[in-house]
Amino acid sequence: MNTPIVHVIDDDAGVRQATARLLSAARFTVQTHQNGADFLAAAGRGSAGCIILDVRMPGGTGLDLQAAIAERDDPLPIIFLTGFGTIPDSVRAMQGGAVDFLVKPVEPAILLEAVSRALARDVEDRRARAHRRAIRERYERLTTREREVFLHLIAGQLNKQVAADLSISERTIKLHRARIFEKLEVDSMAEVARLAFDLGIEPEQLT
């Protein structure tokens, strides 16, 4: 597994250095960036970590950067630093990756704790995304017909009802069902129900 990197993005060189020193002393691996564009150019996709970001950076504000990060396939959790009493509503409203809002000046212990939480969150996010990708791949193995049968099954229909709805024999439904279980790598309807939930598939799509 790759070492998580704490990205510190701040236009103030003094702040960058001080923050980096604090984090390094606590054994975190740190990269500093002057602005969002530098970060986006430097940070490899798919690498683990989190971001510490000053909301009030001039030019291409923190919020714009947050939007750019949220559009990536694997957005890193963001710790926002804000001035006292200046947490704008727009920040609150934007949920594309922010996990913490800390008011400057930030106590070192509070920042370290927030970084630990953000890194734990990144691990969780990554695991969830990998899980979703894996089941999505399995689902995509299904043929159009199998997907139809799948939707009926997760709606709680019995083989007989599915057969009637799709005007095919019950025996064929059983064969489809066996193929669906095989392709999805499941052994029971209970597992199929869990998988459908994680895929976010609605049997209502049937109409």
Place this chain on the structure above:
Amino acid sequence: MLDEEMPALVAVVEDDAPSRVAIGRLLRARGFEPALFHSAEEFIDAPPARSPLCLILDVNLGGMSGIDLQRHLRQRGSTLPIIVTTGRREEAIRDRAEATGCTAFLWKPFTATALLSLIDTIAGRAHA
């Protein structure tokens, strides 16, 4: 584990209809009886007829928030196990949920397995 005649009731307060339906279906597939509510107010005004095994509670509900509903229940001495969930990403929300007495906390989108294993743990405790 479960009562043989009557499946355990699991209450869900969730304003997003597709999520509510999906959670309900998942619970039913697992042998629970879901009691679905679209708002905190609805849960207070017309609570489930029998006491639920637990409550799955969304935070952002339009009207009264999930956190406020939890506070309301705890202030009245309710020991109902509550699983708080939210799609917002702020750690502060988890802090608030924990400070006001949630049993467990789940970030959305959560997996079926994550939710069901929490409910199993709660059911195990209830029968211990």
